[in-house]
Amino acid sequence: MSRIGKKxxxxxxxxxIQVGExxxxxxxxxxxxxxxxxxxxxxxxxxxxxxxxxxxxxxxxHGLTRALAANAVQGVSSGFxxxxxxxxxxxxxxxxxxxATFTLGYSHPIEVLLPDGxxxxxxxxxxxxxxxxxxxxLGQTAANIRALRKPDPYKNKGIxxxxxxxxxxxxxxxxxxx
Numbered sequence: 581m582s583r584i585g586k587k588x589x590x591x592x593x594x595x596x597i598q599v600g601e602x603x604x605x606x607x608x609x610x611x612x613x614x615x616x617x618x619x620x621x622x623x624x625x626x627x628x629x630x631x632x633x634x635x636x637x638x639x640x641x642h643g644l645t646r647a648l649a650a651n652a653v654q655g656v657s658s659g660f661x662x663x664x665x666x667x668x669x670x671x672x673x674x675x676x677x678x679x680a681t682f683t684l685g686y687s688h689p690i691e692v693l694l695p696d697g698x699x700x701x702x703x704x705x706x707x708x709x710x711x712x713x714x715x716x717x718l719g720q721t722a723a724n725i726r727a728l729r730k731p732d733p734y735k736n737k738g739i740x741x742x743x744x745x746x747x748x749x750x751x752x753x754x755x756x757x758x
Contacts, residue, residue: 585642589629589650592657597624603649607656609713610697614648617641622649629653655713662722664708668737671729672705684729684739692728695721707742 591597598604599622603614616622619638623630629649633642654660666673666684674681680700682690694700698712698721708725712718722741731738733749740746 583643585631585633585639585646587646589631589646589653591624591627591629591653595653595657597622597629599624603652605649605652605656607653607713609656609659612652612656612714614645614652617645620645651715655715659711659713660715660718662710662718663742664710664722664725664739665742666706666708666739667731668729668735671737671739673702673708674705675700675702680725682725682728685737690728692725 592607595605595607598606599616601616603616603622605612605614617638619634620641621632621634623632631642631646631649633639666682668685670683671685672683675694678694680692680694682692684690695717697714698710698718701709701711703709710718710722710725712721726739726741729738731740731744731746733747734751736746736748
């Protein structure tokens with residue numbers, strides 16, 4: 581039994597819903613489309629969105645569709661943010677328009693083209709704030725940036741999510757006595 585699928589989605593003011601083969605969600609931040617699998621129906625009642633399923637065969641898709649619809653509604657109304665920190669001497673980032681340039685200890689700077697719908701703000705060259713209305717695209721962009729220089733387990737240098745807990749490994753000890 582899907583508990584998530586049964587939960588209604590509140591619609592904020594300014595968000596419009598159009599149901600067809602896809603669920604079109606339009607708001608102040610943009611428009612998102614959520615695919616509706618067969619056996620799943622959407623009903624709009626007094627400022628709420630209800631996701632219903634035809635039978636228990638569609639139980640897995642019920643919760644998934646509701647979660648995707650809720651993310652779309654939140655994205656077009658208030659948006660999402662992801663924060664990253666760059667840790668390491670000489671590591672920094674810069675952004676000009678849609679191109680972010682990273683200096684991460686390699687022999688060359690790395691340039692990343694930001695996709696449409698994702699904005700990047702940089703504080704103090706080491707704190708990155710990604711924002712956008714599409715949660716999936718935002719998370720994938722943050723993961724791609726983090727993959728440029730993952731946190732090193734020995735020195736903890738690299739790009740990490742803000743608040744990410746890292747386990748630091750102990751390096752080799754010096755010449756140990758026999």
